[in-house]
Structures are given as structure tokens and as C-alpha cells.
Amino acid sequence: MNCEIICVGTELLLGDIVNTNAQYLSQKLSYAGIDVYHQIVVGDNLERLVEAISIASKRADIIITTGGLGPTDDDITRYGIAKALGVGVVLDEHSLEKIKERFVRSGRPMPFINERQAYIPAGSKAIENNNGTAPGIIGEYDSKIYIALPGPPREMKPMFEEQILPYLIQKSNYTIKSRTLKVIGVGESALQEKLGDIMLKQKNPTIALYAKEGEVHIRITSKEKNSNEADKKIKEIEHKIICILENNVYGYDDDSLESVVNDLLQKRKLTVSFAESCTGGMISSRFTNVPNASASFLNGIVCYSNEAKINILGVKRETIEKYGAVSMETAGEMAMCIRKLSKTDIGISVTGIAGPTGGTKIKPIGLCYIGIDTGNEVKVFSNIFNGDRNKIRRWATTRALDILRRTIVENL
């Protein structure tokens, strides 16, 4: 089965918004074993929408539209589908009830124009929208499936996931399973070399690499009639990859580096504190994205000025004067000071030059020292990151969290 996605909205053609709906639907459909050969965007223009649907009807089994289901004159999708199919639109009483109820609940009077949202092409079914007023539409005509979804992602996604995807999977005969291994510390090219051509070119399961900032994701995807068989094949490949990459695989699927580090700390009942200079609070901020971070993270100091490093964190003035704020020595002392001051098991520090100014020949922009004090020993890692100010800060943050992760896994 193959599907064509038609996104309706002049705001997409003006470039006011990026088309995340097309990506979301393509990804979900691909996981479900349904091929997408075309994504189309048209504006709020009936004639062009009808043309797009007519073209899609000739080449796809499933046509999914997003957007254009609102109550205003600009919202033309229901009429576009009806016209392309040569049918009229009819009032769906149940949808009208639901829309009215929604307005009653919100305490606002229903504008008359919202009644339009209850109209659907004759012969279609309305799909309930639990997150907005616009019902979706599903219809089968001449063995083709037509689906219309609302445009706002927060309405579209739950409707697709809960009501459309199960319906489509039931029409397909395959199960697609996938698993993502998250790798840090090995670049994409080095990874290709380590895994080898044979592995990367094999079909079912397929292995795909995706370079992300500071990490690479390996997606293993298996397509089988039997769900257990798909799981088994993925497990085998996963095991092989882990044997090759070992600790460089930090997590799976929805794991983030910070959630993995937080889990490791909590399992070992360890606490941590951060002393940040050039990252300016980014490590603390990223770490506290994780719910329950408070069990392992106690305190951070963003000692942006030298006086803050000396007076608040407790770094010796002589150290900064002799070696500079960006130095191995200062980084090491920062890690010791933050650990002691915060009474945590581990202290992490970062000091560096994020730019755009402040670099010298000996200490170029991108130079970052990351210190870690575990109570048993203090280590400082020297790094040079490329890119603009924020990229350097993000890379330093990722590297600091990864140093923390590896230290826990290997030593604590």
C-alpha cells in the first residue's frame, strides 16, 4: 500500500511555518510499512486542492490531507475532497453535537460559522477530535482511502495515532518494528567503518545511521509478518552492534543523555553539582529537563565572572592569575570547589572560550576544559570544539554529561 500526503495551508507556502505534519505522518506511515511516494503542499485554494487530490487518486492507495478543516472561508478541504470525488457535502449530526458541547464546556457561545465543521463529503465518516473543534474525515471510494486530518499538530497527532493508524495497520499485512541505539563519542564516518559495509547494506533488518549534534543514532528496522520474529531479528543485530561499540552506546529509543546520566546517578545513590563558566548554566538546565533530577542534582554555580569564581565558588585568586580562568588548573579547582561547597559525591566544571571574541593563538575560540572530581581523583579533559558560540556551548555541555556518564559506568 502506498500513501500520498497533501498538506493544505497558505502559511506553508509562505514559509511561515515548517511542515512538521508531513514529516510526522511520513515517519509513522513508514514504520507501519506503508510507502509514501509524494508529499504535496497546496494553499487554501479550492481549484488547486481538487487538482492535487485528483492527481494523487491516480497514483496512491491512500490520500491523507492535513489542514483546511477550520470554520472560515479559507478552510476548503472538506469541499475539495467532495469535489474531487464528485459527491456533495452533508451535515453530520453527531459531529455538530460534539462541536456544540465543546463550546458549552468552554463557556463561549458557538459562532454560527463553526457549524460548517460538521459537514463531510457524502459517504464519508467523521472522526472525533478530542483536542479541537474540527472533526477529521475518513472515506473509502473506489478502493481508495481518503483521510482528512486537522492542521494543528496537537489535534492532528493524537487523532492519527489513536484513530487512523490502527485502521491503516489493520489494512496492511506487515509489522514494522524498529529500535534506535544512541551513540556518543564515535563520529558517523568512524561508525560506518566500525560497522562495515556488509552490516550497513543488509536488508531486513535494515540499519540506518543518523548524525545528530554530538551523537549518532543507529536505527534498526525489521519488517515481518510476525511481530516476535521482527523483535528477534532486531535483538540479534543489536547484540552485534553493542559488542562492537560497547560503552559508546549510551541509550535507546527515547533515552536522552541527561536521562541516562540521571538514572545512573540515582541507581548508585550518587549526587552531583556543576560549576559552569562558558556553558553559562546550560549543563544544569539540560540536566534538570529530566523529571526527578532533584534526587541527584543538588546545586550549580554559573560563575561567569572571575570574582564569582573566587568569592563564591572558592577558586584561589593565584590560580586564575597564574594560569588564567580558562586553564587545566582552574577547571580542576572549580570541580573540587563545587563538589566541596555543594557537599555532593561528584563535582563537574567547565571553563572555556565560546567566542565570538576572546580567542588567542594559544587559547583559541572553542577551547574548553572540563573537570571532574569524584572524591577519589580529579581529572581535567581538554577539548577544542568547532562552530559558533552556541554550538561550542552545546558541544561542551554534551561532552561534560558524557564524561560524567563514562566516569560513573567505568569507575563508580
Added chain:
Amino acid sequence: MNCEIICVGTELLLGDIVNTNAQYLSQKLSYAGIDVYHQIVVGDNLERLVEAISIASKRADIIITTGGLGPTDDDITRYGIAKALGVGVVLDEHSLEKIKERFVRSGRPMPFINERQAYIPAGSKAIENNNGTAPGIIGEYDSKIYIALPGPPREMKPMFEEQILPYLIQKSNYTIKSRTLKVIGVGESALQEKLGDIMLKQKNPTIALYAKEGEVHIRITSKEKNSNEADKKIKEIEHKIICILENNVYGYDDDSLESVVNDLLQKRKLTVSFAESCTGGMISSRFTNVPNASASFLNGIVCYSNEAKINILGVKRETIEKYGAVSMETAGEMAMCIRKLSKTDIGISVTGIAGPTGGTKIKPIGLCYIGIDTGNEVKVFSNIFNGDRNKIRRWATTRALDILRRTIVENL
């Protein structure tokens, strides 16, 4: 003139990446007064690409493709255009030289397959790529313009901006100018009411509202034959809007809230420090995104635990025991303590409940107190933010920076 954008790449159809190229091109073209009626995505499939180009040729004046210009068998765009036009591909000697030079510079031998990248449809011109090996293609056939751009945004954008856009603007007769006003503290609906229907529905300049997280952008766009006339019309509307919204307009175009706050602080030679609990360093991190933040931001403490609030920041234990860590009283004391400890002119504090757990009836998830101590007075603002953990943290961060901004503008 109207343009159709065809993005080529199976990775788009799999949903592995979001189509930012289509957005970028649509936006640039729309600013240049060129209408886009269709965005199309096809995979690395010659037949479907030829079909897409043929359909586009019937309805658009300009056809722009992105992607598929690499050296591998999957890269089919040059052949697709040639086939749709009924011409052959020919070797462009100059492009071949450039590709070879690029490999020499990088010290790598040129794989034989890269020679393919120097082939273009007969009758077209190659466009130099200063950021990669794939040259672009531009050709005029039967009064239609065909343009092929590389897929990676870091190659595509500079090529478009420097070499394609000037060529297209010269073909068009209008100048499009636009200016964005950035508004905070007034929601989209309230803004619509304040500006009124007449204003929002006027043509040339047009006024469009874009709701962003925590702020709304107002874009004024004018289309004129004369560039000065366009500027003048924009100025008039801008003045009217400022009279209505006053201080709620925090900046223009590329301004960010943090860059505006940093400018205000530096102009008045003021320094600031942050004491963060639930935002976990996000305020410091966002503020230090701005180059030169070190002139106004001296120190931050991420006092995530109560002990850190007491022992490091200096909040009285009794205050936390009596009123709780999330309270007006604690927020006020945190602001005073961070200002004093960091020896800055202003101290800002945030303490709240970001969730997903920890909420009570009296202190629900989303409750955040933001304190500010300017030396003259201490104020605490109570807020309830909706959304998940990270949204609450982001909103609290934005609100804290805006409180700082308004305080400086109004009082300092």
C-alpha cells in the same frame, strides 16, 4: 511570477528529516514577491521526479529543485531535469575543475564517481558551490526557469541567497520589504482586539500575527515598485502599532528578548545575577547565549536543593520551613541574597513547581514565583504557567527576563 518547489530525497518521504528547505525557499521567494503555489516532495526515483517536473512545467514559471545532486546512483536530479526537458546531459569542464580543486585542497583523492557531479542538462549553466562539491544548475527553456540546488541546507542557502535570489529579483518588478515587531505580555487574541480588524485586514502593507511560545510577532510587509516607498509605508504602520502597544513591543527583526535585556543593562551600566530553582539554570543559559553577556551577567546559582538555598545562597532556614521553598517569601529572599552575594545591581530569582509531580491544591504544578531586587525595592511576581515540565520552565524563563526588561525600562 510563480514558482514550484520540488524537494528530492527518500529521507524526506521516510520522515527522517523535516523539510526545512521548502520553508526556507518559500519564505525567501515570498519576500521577493514570487508566489509559491506548490511544494512537492519525491524520493530518489527518476520516473517520479520526471513526472513531478513535467506537471510543474505546466503550471509554474520557475521550477526549483533541491537535493539529488550528489555523486551516487541515488542522485538523479540532473538526469530528471534533462529527461523532463528532452535534452541530454553534458560535462561542464569548469565544474569538474572546481570539484577536483576541492578534493586537492582537502587532501583526499577524488573518487571517480564525483565526476558525475560536473554533468548538467544541455543548455543549462552550472552554479558554483562554495560549500560543497555539487554545483547547482540554472537553465531557461521555453520561457520557464529551471533551478537545481543541492540538498544540504549549508550548501543550498548560501547558493540561493548569493547567486539565485539576485537573478530572480531582477526578473521580477517589485520590491518586498518587511519588518517584524516582537511583542511580549499580550496574547494573540488580545493583540487582534487591540489592533482591530481594519488594521489587520488592510492590504499593502499587510499585517500578519505569528504566535510564538511566550510572545507574538507582528510582521508588516510592503510590496512596492519603489524601495523607499515600501520603507515609508512600513514606518507609518509601525508607528501606529507602537502607540497602541507601547512597552509590550520588546524588539525588532533579529532581536531576542535576552539580547534586548543585555543591551539595556549595558547601556545603563547595570549588572545582574540569577538565583534559579525550578528553571534549573535555563535563565543563565539563555542569557549567556548573547555574545558579550559577561559585561552584565556576573553570577548565577542553581540552588536546586533546599540545603543549597540555605548554605550557599544564604536564604534563612526559618523562611523555607515556615513558608516553603516555593513561596513569595523564599523568592524575595533568594533575589536579595543573590544580589548581595554576587555584588550586582539587580538580583533575579525563580522558585516554582515544574512537575510532573510535587503539585498540591494550594500550590499546583506550574506555580512560579519570580523575585527581583533592584537595591531600591524587592518585588515578587506570582505566576501560574500551563503545560508540561519543560514548557513551564521555558515560560518562567521568558517571564523572568521580561520582568527584568520592564523593570529596567520603567524604573532604572
